[in-house]
Amino acid sequence: MDPVTHTLSGFVVGKTISKNKTIIAIILISSLIPDIDIVLRLHSRELFLMYHRGITHGIGALFLFPLLPAIIFRKKLGFLKVYAFSFIAYGLHLFLDLTNQYGTKILSPFDWNSYNLSLTFIIDPYVLLPLLVVVLLSLKFKKQAKFLYILSMVFIALYIGTKAYFKAEARDFLKQKIEAHQYRVYPLPNDFLRWWFVAKHSDEYITGFVDLFTKRVYIDEKYRIKNDPAIIKSKEAEAVKSLLSLAKHPVAELKQEGDVIVVIWKELSYGFLPNNRFTAKVWLKETSQGYKIVNASLKI
Secondary structure, X not given: OOHHHHHHHHHHHHHHHOOOHHHHHHHHHHHHHHHXXXXXXXXXXXXXXXXXXXXXXXXXXXXXXXHHHHHHOHHHHOHHHHHHHHXXXXXXXXXXXXXXXXXXXXXOOOOOOOEOOOOEOOOOHHHHHHHHHHHHHHHHOOOOHHHHHXXXXXXXXXXXXXXXXXXXXXXXXXXXXXXXXXXXXXEOOOOOOEEEEEEEEOOEEEEEEEEOOXXXXXXXXXXXXXXXXXXXXXXXXXXXXXXXXXXXXXXEEEXXXXXXXXXXXXXXXXXXXXXXXXXXXXXXEEEOOEEEEEEEEEEO
C-alpha cells in the first residue's frame, strides 16, 4: 500500500485502541517503519526493486522491531503493553502490503521468496478513502469518533473479503474457458468484476481480461517462452536481475536495431499498465566470443 494509507490506518488503529498520545505515536510509527527500506531508491532503481519489501517486511522484523519501543517505554507504559501495540501496528502494515500483487517477502529472513494475495491495487481507493473520510469526520463528530474508526475497519475487511470471493470466481471461470496448466488472476484499479489474467500453457503465456459481468474472457496477447543465447546473456544485466527478483511471469522478446540486438523483458502480471511499466531493456552486440552487453535500462 501507499504511505498515505499506512499513515491513516496506523492513526485509526491508534485512536481506536487508546487515548494516550504516546501509545498512538508508537502505533503510528510502527505502522510506517517497514517502509524505511525506501531509502534504497536513493541508490538505484535496481537495488530498490530487488530488496524493497524484503527484510523489513518479514516476520523476523515483525517480532524484533516492537522490542525497541517496548524497551524504551517499559517503565512508563509497560513492556508487554507497548510490545503488543507495536506488534499489531507493524503486522497491519505487512498484511495490507500482502493484499496487493507487488509481492512481500513475508517469511524473511527464513524464506526470501515473494508472496502476495493479489486482492487490492497498490493505491486502492476502497481502502484509502474510508480511512480518510472517517478521520475527517472524527474532527467534527468527536463523540462518535471511535465508532467511525471501527466502522471503517469493518468496511475494509468486508471489501478485502469480497475481492477474495470475486478473485476465486474469476479464476474458476478462466479455467472453464482457457486450457492451461497455470492460472493467475490479478486485480485491476477500481474494478470488482474484471480481472487481469496470466495463463501458462506449455511454452506459451496467454494474457488478457476475465469479465465476470459479461461472462467473457478477452485474450490480449500470447507470448512464446524463448531460450535464445542473447536472452540468456541479458540475464547478467543488473536491470534484468532486479526485475526477475520480483517477476512471477517474466518473458523476453528480441528486436533488431541496426547491428544491435535489443532484449525486452516484461513482467506480465503488470501487462495491463500503460507505458510499459515493469520492463527491462538490454542492448547487446554480437562478437566473435558471443554477445556483449552494451547498455541496459529498467522501468518501474
